[in-house]
Amino acid sequence: MQLSVIKKKALGFAEKQGLVIAFLLLVIFFSIASDVFLTYGNIILVLRQVSILGIIACGMTFVIIGGNFDLSVGSLTSLTTVVVISLHDKIGPIPAMIVALLVGMLSGTLAGYLIGYLKLNSMIITLGLLGVIQAVTLIYTGGKYSRLTDPDETWFGFIGRGFVLGIPFPVIILAVVIIIFAVILMKTVFGRQLLAVGGNQVASKFSGIKETRIIMLTFIASGLVTGIGGIVLGSRIMAAQNYIGEGYEFQVITGVILGGTSLTGGEGNIFKSFLGILIVGMLMNGFILLGFPYYTQWVAQWVILVVVVWIDIASKRGKVLA
Amino acid sequence: MNEEQIILEVKNISKTFPGVKALSNVNLKVRKGEVLAVVGENGAGKSTLMKTLSGVFYPDHGSGGIILDGKTVSFSNPLEAKKAGLILIFQELSLVSELSVAENIYLGNLPRTKRGLIDWRRLNEMAGKIMADLELDIDPRELVGNLSISRQQMVEIARALSMGAKVVIFDEPTSSLTEAEKEILFMNIRKLKEKKVSVIYITHKMDEVFQITDRVEVLRDGQNTGSLVTAEVQLEDITKLMIGRILDDYFHKNQAVKGKEVLKVENLSKAGLFENISFSIRKGEVVGLYGLVGAGRSEVAETIFGARQPDSGRVWINGKEVSIRSTEQAVKIGIGFVPEDRKEQGLVLKMSCKENISLAKLPWIKNRGFLDTAVEMEMYEEYKDKLSISTPGAYQKVVNLSGGNQQKIVIAKWLSMTPDLLILDEPTRGIDVGSKAEIHKLIAKAAESGYAVLVISSEMPEIIGVSDRIIAMRSGRVTGVFTDAEVTETTLLKAIAHV
């Protein structure tokens, strides 16, 4: 038994090498090409820049482990940012944040109900939801920007801009969310049940697991962390733009996929998702440092995504081509 | 044996998976036009052997060879094997349900007109001819998805014939067939024989071995243990070679003292599936639910387990009326359910043995809110021993276990819950005789340790062998209740047969 554990671990490491190698190669490349890349200040900067995507990625990892997608996170980020900013002056920061989190969870509940209970296709449902949420945002704001009347008079800005012991507060939030989600996934009954449901919904149901509820909870979790992301974003910019989160869904999904979470469900790792997001964030930072045209980073993302996933698959099956 | 008649010969084939030697130096000879049974325990290597023959797996490097029709062959994929005349019909049928019967028969080889378009007329004619040849009444234009499972199997056979099969391999073909459908299959196998096509027939159902095969090849632990002529042997001879000992007590009669009523069902109905089902089970009692495939037994069981909702009817557990809305609730109330399709409903294949065993019990093995993996490990060790599950370790993924061991994992999952009511739906489907006997023993033991047990099975000897009471079902209705003392095969048959 000892032996099989070691073997399994060794194999597992080999499978995941693709991501780690890609990550290290990028770090080496950027630090050779730019002398500021590996400075403390820049590392902190990158971490803070990916913090919002990273927070949302935790929920997305759960959703994808359950065998689904959530394309609505981008527009939900916009909505929750709008909510927290527009309510801040009216009901105070804490109640506003609570409402934003509730809005996130409400949207997650709706998606979760349609996908978990009615078993509708998550891709199309969340695409529809993306439009609905965007519309709700616009109707709510009347298409105007929301902002705080007196940004300097509130501690709310600390969430997105503050530092604790030299570490940006959003990074601390990110770390906490990552740890909580990782612990839930690896150490709790819910986490195990989620892996089971992602692996085989029917068998899970026949083991007394409420698979509908588990799926629903993944979407609620996704809505919740998107709400957190929206709050951090709102606090960072102290204003809200109706389309500010547009396209986040693809960034987040790209990161999670880079992290090796299986799209067929049943497997996934929060830390790896974060590493994937970090790659996405590093590209943007590194490319600006190198003075590459802005949009070349998209091409680089394409190449890295394909190469990392390919290496992963190839090492699993021991062959480059199937 | 006349060497000229040998169509397929396997010499010293070995096959190793990581951690498992599935085949070691296996030999096999198949004569022209014979039906050869290949039997053995779960995990003996039957399927692996057939997959190795037909190009799904490569044999181990330098481990002997395959001679087909006098020529040494080595296939790198099933297609090559097919082209050479060696056709494996998988348990999961490999047909395309949205295409027509004719298209499926000629899939990959559709006749074309001169312009390169599909020649539908010729296609349907050719398919029609094969159908007529097999005396099958199937319209070649019908979509395969509209056919019953057995008729789909016939389409597979027709396809094999159309490809000029020399050897057709069936791996447990009857596990989802009704009795009548089985007869049709056998008729077709006999037709294949007439056409001098050889058949390799893998099964765990010994009666089928005697019904249809000419010779028997027995495997055990990936090795040959005997080659017999069916007409000259007894069941005991075969099982002894399979499991290495004489199987004395095949069925275990449950000796438990019956206690209070655990389950009572009254007038349970679900439109289109079943109607007015009433019965009860007492503590320590094994009740058999018998009927043909499609009688609605699984649906009744799934309804009691909360996986489906009834239209009407009442259910009592331990004297208290309950309305079970979910499987979760059922488990809390104390019901365990071993479903009929272990791969789809029973197991999370990419999870490990340990994780599958603990799956139903997760909410109860918490320690300060977290999953207690130590307890989980203990559970695994306990049931691995109790049920003698053979697996390389707790972390082995169940997808790599043999059918019998997979089934034991599912049973272990529910025994660990110590349920008041244990429902087993076709618990021995695809299970070898040795493990079958073990599972029967487990059923009796479960009853003796105080569970109420409901067993669904389509095998009459089994249902008579294990049950204290038998409920017969036909087309969604209860058509008879028999005690162990009064039941005979004829009365039971009469109760379930279609009128």
Next chain:
Amino acid sequence: MKKILRFFKKKPIWAILLLLVVIITILAPEFIRRRNLLNILLQSSVNGVMAVGMTYLMINGFFDLSVGTVMGFSAALAVGLQPLGIFPAVIIALLAGAGIGAVNGFLVARAKINAFVVTLGSFIGVRGLIYIYTKEDALIGERMVFSDFGSSSVLGIPTLFIIMLVIAVIAEFVLRKTPHGRNTYAVGGNYEAAENAGIRVNRTVMVNFILCSLAAAVGGVLLASRMNAATPGLGWPDQNLMIIATVVLGGTSLNGGYGSIVHTMGGVLTIGVIQNALNLLNVQSYYNMLLMGIILILVVFADSRFKQARNALRVTDS
């Protein structure tokens, strides 16, 4: 009557379309005018061509998230390369589309990377290519003939629609009558069975990826001809998803093995009619977005129920 009901039950999209037409005509009588109907056809032709390609791929069991950006890329090339002459520019634009399809197809069929990952990658990457090629600015064609073509008509019917119709008819013909068409169903319906039957599965998948991207490229060229220009943001961010949704609306299964071009056209027209109606009815854009979102959700809901009905029909058929 029963027959009609049965038809609608099997192909609900036509019932939906019919219902919409009736309702909209009541609300906005000018909807039914000849010119307006022709408008709808014209406006649906780009999506229509793209949906044809996507239908192939989805019957084959995959989908392609990159069609929107491929469309944008080929539009940019068709406009930007006009100094070479319109014909060469269009050819290069189409080849570029097919090339991206070939890369996608290779990665899915041969490297066996999940199609979602592969096409998510090219969705993002090709967008980068567009911006690099266009230098982040809109391109404008040198020659009005290109856009004259885009807005021309033959016998009163928009040329672009005729092109789409021809493509659709050929596509349906290929699906029904040629080995490639049948193989596409087979691979999508049961991959392993198709492989075991000797169908060159990889080639089928590869061809369909190329066809899908090629169709997107054709869409891009047609769209460019309507504007004689190309903007870098063309097709971004969610045209890809709209096309997939349109095909699903037409009843093609997301899991492959089932679908047809004819019914995809039903989906295309339905979306076209809805958008036209929202314009005619002067619906405020926010509600427009809301409606589209709700319609999508309702469509998947209906689709799943109809699938159940279809399976029920199937049991009673036998």
Next chain:
Amino acid sequence: GDAEATDDGTIVIGHTANNVGIDSYQTTHDQVFRDTVAALEGVSAIQLDAGGDVALQINQVEDLIQKNVDVIVIWPVNGKAIVPAAKKAFDAGIPVLICNSLIDESGYQYVKGFAGPDTYEEGVNAAVGMIEALDGEGNVVELMGMPGYVTAIRRSEGFQDKIADDAPGIEILATEPTDWNREKATRVMENLLTKYQNIDGVYVADDNIGIGALNALKEAGRAGDIVMTSACMFGEGYDAMEEGFIYGSVYQSPAEDAKKAVEVAVKLANGEEVPFWNFFETPVVTKANMDQFERPNF
């Protein structure tokens, strides 16, 4: 009033906007347009929104032609892509007015005129402010709006041309797109600050991204020290100017913008001749003269 194209002497304006809701400017513009029309006797409008999609906007123009409106007002999603649609309206005999963002030169022949701000001039003005503040010497970075969008391009051109012509001592170190997204502007600015230690000035295409960039500057402790000029003033920018963080900006009122468009459109519908260029005032604002301007409400 409710829009229905008839020949009873009332005027129906067909309007397709670029992307209402993407920012307050466009939203206010849309609202004022509605209100202005509603206040006019005998005028009604069909107001559509292209949602930033060029293809959709072309469809909308076609649909408006179908509706047989009296005049079509287009705020182009893209000045180049809209040309053939303008031609269609032209061919159908419906006068077209372009508002806010310019149509490509090749389309001038199909439209009756342009009503809106001179965005090139706005870029020029921002450059003037920058040159003034830096005394013609220094390193500048530019944060653009959405690539491919006329306003973004023209503001950028205006700025770059003016710098090139008048201040050879100023070097533009980098020009980065921000998609009009404030958070993106913050990130881009952070990265630029890491890359360049020697930035003296930041030019932003509008105050929304300006505030995003300012957030990054504040965090780096460089706000006020690095000069910022903007090509379009928002409410928050007004405040920031008051605090001394923004040196110069350009006052562009969406209300003026919309009113101008309606005014010219009505004239066109009545068959009156109008000049091609109908700019409204976009004055330069600095701390010195800011009290003459009301704080923008967007």
